[in-house]
Amino acid sequence: ADCNIYTPNLHVYSLYYYHHYDAGVICYAKKLQARLVGGSQSNEGRVEFFYNNAWGSVCGFSSEWDIREANVFCKMLGYTFAIRAWGSGQFGAGNGTTSVYRPQCTGTEANIAECNNNGWGVSCSSSYRDVGVGCANQTVSVRLVNADGNQSHEGRVEVYYNNTWGTICDNGWDIRDATVVCRMLGYPFAIFSRTSA
Secondary structure, three states: OOOOOOOOOHHHHOOOOOOOOOOOOOOOOOOOOEEEEEOOOOOEEEEEEEEOOEEEEEEEOOOOOOHHHHHHHHHHOOOOEEEEEEOOOOOOOOOOOEEEEOOEOOOOOOOHHHOEOOOEOOOOOOOOEEOEEEEEOOOOEEEEEOOOOOOOOOOEEEEEEOOEEEEOOOOOOOHHHHHHHHHHOOOOOOOOOOOOO
8 A cells, every 4th residue: 555556457468467477575584583692680781683694793882872772672582671771892792793783773663673774794893882781671660640630641750669659850861761651651652751840
C-alpha cells in the first residue's frame, strides 16, 4: 500500500505477465546476535555484535552514544530499558574488531541494525572508544500525578520504592529521562520534559 504499483492493460498483457514475472524475495534468516562483555554484573558491559563471523565492539563518540542507542541495545537483549550509556571504554577495549561504527538511533528502533550508522565492519580510529551499557528490567513502579487530574499522560513523576511513593529531583532532567518514564508507563515516547513540576 505504500508503493506505487505498475498496472499494465490487463486485457492485452494478461497472458504475457501470467506468473512469468512474479516477484520473489529471500530474507536474511539469521538474527543479529548481541552480548555484553567485561561488566561486573550480567546486565552491564561492553557492547558487542556477532558480524562477519566474529564478535566485534561498537565504536562511537561519547557524545553520540547515549541512552537512545543504549535503550535499543538493551531491548535486543530482552531488558526493559537502559539505565546507563558509556562511550569511554568503561569496560576495556575489545579484540580490535569493529562490528558497527557510530550508530545513531532515535530510541524507537527494535534493533541496532535499524539505526543510522557509518558502516558495519569499518575500522575504528584511535579517537573512538568501545561503548558500553547498563541494562535493567522494570523493578520499580512509576506514576504521573497532576494537580487537576485531567490528563493521565502527564504530570509529576513519582516512583514507588521501598514501600513508599516519592518524587525525582529534576537536576539534569531532560527529554531522554522523560522518554524512559513514558515507556515504563506504556507510551512510545515523551513529547516534553518538565522541571519544577
